[in-house]
Amino acid sequence: MRSKLLPLYQAALLLALFLLWDVLTRTGILPPFFFGQPLRVLERVWEWFSTGKIYPHLGVTLLETVLAFAIGTIAGLVVGLWLALSPTASSLLDPYIKAFNAMPRVILAPIFAVWFGLGIWSKVLLGVTLVFFVVFFSVYHGVREVSPVVLSNARMLGASRRQLLRFVYIPSATAWVFSSLHTAVGMAFVGAVVGEYLGSAKGVGYLILQAEGVFDINTVFAGVLVLTIFALILDRAVTVAERHLLRWRPGNIAGGL
Amino acid sequence: MQDSIASALSLDSVSCTFPGRDGVPYTAVREASVAVADGEFVSLVGPTGCGKSTLLNVAAGLLAPGAGEVSVFGRRLTGLNRHAGYLFQTDALLPWRTALDNVALGLQLRSTPKGESAARANDWLRRVGLAAHRGKYPHELSGGMRKRVALAQTLILDPKMLLMDEPFSALDVQTRSLMENELLGLWSQDRKSVLFVTHDLEEAISLSDRVVVLSAGPASRPIAEFAIDLPRPRDVAEIRLTPRFVELHTTIWQALREEVLKTYAQEESAA
Numbered sequence: 134m135r136s137k138l139l140p141l142y143q144a145a146l147l148l149a150l151f152l153l154w155d156v157l158t159r160t161g162i163l164p165p166f167f168f169g170q171p172l173r174v175l176e177r178v179w180e181w182f183s184t185g186k187i188y189p190h191l192g193v194t195l196l197e198t199v200l201a202f203a204i205g206t207i208a209g210l211v212v213g214l215w216l217a218l219s220p221t222a223s224s225l226l227d228p229y230i231k232a233f234n235a236m237p238r239v240i241l242a243p244i245f246a247v248w249f250g251l252g253i254w255s256k257v258l259l260g261v262t263l264v265f266f267v268v269f270f271s272v273y274h275g276v277r278e279v280s281p282v283v284l285s286n287a288r289m290l291g292a293s294r295r296q297l298l299r300f301v302y303i304p305s306a307t308a309w310v311f312s313s314l315h316t317a318v319g320m321a322f323v324g325a326v327v328g329e330y331l332g333s334a335k336g337v338g339y340l341i342l343q344a345e346g347v348f349d350i351n352t353v354f355a356g357v358l359v360l361t362i363f364a365l366i367l368d369r370a371v372t373v374a375e376r377h378l379l380r381w382r383p384g385n386i387a388g389g390l
Numbered sequence: 391m392q393d394s395i396a397s398a399l400s401l402d403s404v405s406c407t408f409p410g411r412d413g414v415p416y417t418a419v420r421e422a423s424v425a426v427a428d429g430e431f432v433s434l435v436g437p438t439g440c441g442k443s444t445l446l447n448v449a450a451g452l453l454a455p456g457a458g459e460v461s462v463f464g465r466r467l468t469g470l471n472r473h474a475g476y477l478f479q480t481d482a483l484l485p486w487r488t489a490l491d492n493v494a495l496g497l498q499l500r501s502t503p504k505g506e507s508a509a510r511a512n513d514w515l516r517r518v519g520l521a522a523h524r525g526k527y528p529h530e531l532s533g534g535m536r537k538r539v540a541l542a543q544t545l546i547l548d549p550k551m552l553l554m555d556e557p558f559s560a561l562d563v564q565t566r567s568l569m570e571n572e573l574l575g576l577w578s579q580d581r582k583s584v585l586f587v588t589h590d591l592e593e594a595i596s597l598s599d600r601v602v603v604l605s606a607g608p609a610s611r612p613i614a615e616f617a618i619d620l621p622r623p624r625d626v627a628e629i630r631l632t633p634r635f636v637e638l639h640t641t642i643w644q645a646l647r648e649e650v651l652k653t654y655a656q657e658e659s660a661a
Contacts, residue, residue, distance in 0.1 A: 380527070382486075
């Protein structure tokens with residue numbers, strides 16, 4: 134399926150699904166009360182954007198997502214490099230890292246809400262705990278898989294320990310970070326929206342929660358649709374950055390999944 | 391030749407033991423002594439797995455010997471051998487740097503101003519015939535081109551000695567003899583001391599001043615050495631057809647064959 138018509142087919146599939154949804158709810162096979170109606174959903178999305186009502190909420194959610202993504206990625210990179218290069222620290226912290234990773238961290242949301250209030254920071258922190266581990270593990274394994282020959286070569290050419298970090302470990306880890314960033318973007322969104330859903334005064338998650346309270350299923354779907362579109366846009370931005378920064382990688386066509 | 395004052399590099403009764411499988415320590419080399427005089431091209435040949443690379447890593451200071459001593463220009467080696475450039479058997483270029491940036495790496499690590507290091511790297515790329523490929527990443531270059539970049543990357547720092555670990559073994563026959571001639575051409579300009587490891591006897595004879603034969607591993611050590619009195623400059627492809635080459639090859643092969651057969655026998659019994 135490498136045809137130029139592929140995007141067209143993909144769009145057609147989307148349209149078909151919407152049509153099916155529309156027909157099923159219109160004929161009453163699926164009750165519209167529970168399943169919403171695609172036209173109403175689109176109407177709501179249009180209304181949000183035309184009146185500008187969505188912007189403050191969307192702005193907050195995106196800010197939380199981007200902050201969680203940036204802080205989590207940088208923290209994951211730094212800690213990943215540190216633990217991969219320091220066997221003592223890594224063996225000391227190993228059980229804790231495993232425990233934190235195994236813990237269902239979404240459950241921390243109420244605790245963060247208590248600690249940091251209902252503003253954006255409780256959501257950012259939840260997002261950070263999710264993003265951090267994704268990036269951390271890929272950097273950690275990436276650094277340990279740096280080719281020993283490349284390392285020896287850099288050392289023979291005169292690289293000090295610090296220079297090895299700058300010229301070998303960090304560029305090599307960057308490649309691994311990018312492989313995890315697509316997952317990390319999604320995680321940052323989960324952190325922001327779940328945090329909002331559990332307690333906030335602003336954000337798309339808050340809109341969804343309110344709509345759910347009055348059984349306005351169309352608005353819930355509209356919120357989900359908007360979030361999905363913005364998650365795709367962020368994912369696309371990661372792909373563009375990846376293409377630029379990882380030109381050196383063989384077969385880096387960065388397409389598909 | 392063995393005079394320690396004239397030696398650029400000398401390994402003296404070096405032994406290396408590694409923790410092996412099943413807790414049985416594996417002795418790769420035992421009491422090996424090899425010396426390379428200033429400006430001399432010495433090859434180490436031996437059957438596969440005889441500890442040639444181990445000796446090279448010891449000479450580079452990448453591996454500390456369990457026993458014995460290494461001296462470089464009369465001084466005892468501790469840590470990395472700062473006088474040596476190392477050409478590795480497998481690809482050792484930094485894959486995220488272009489050919490030009492790879493060649494300039496050593497200068498950059500020494501904080502050479504950017505303009506100067508770029509100019510010198512460009513000059514070296516031209517000398518190895520890759521001026522047109524300076525902006526390419528390693529995966530965009532052929533195996534022979536990557537070897538040329540690696541050669542330029544090492545030689546740009548003007549090391550006093552070169553350590554080479556079967557650098558051309560992965561290349562096809564034609565590229566290989568081109569690279570060997572190129573190496574000889576570059577070497578003849580300033581006669582660095584070279585320790586060249588190979589399992590290919592013809593390559594060893596056609597390049598070297600002296601060939602040292604190692605015994606089969608484990609616990610291998612030099613068992614014979616032969617001065618190569620072929621005239622220079624040499625063409626590696628043509629010199630193989632001369633009677634003297636054939637004569638030397640026959641003599642050295644007799645020493646080497648026994649060791650190769652031992653290795654075969656070991657592999658048979660292990661299998």
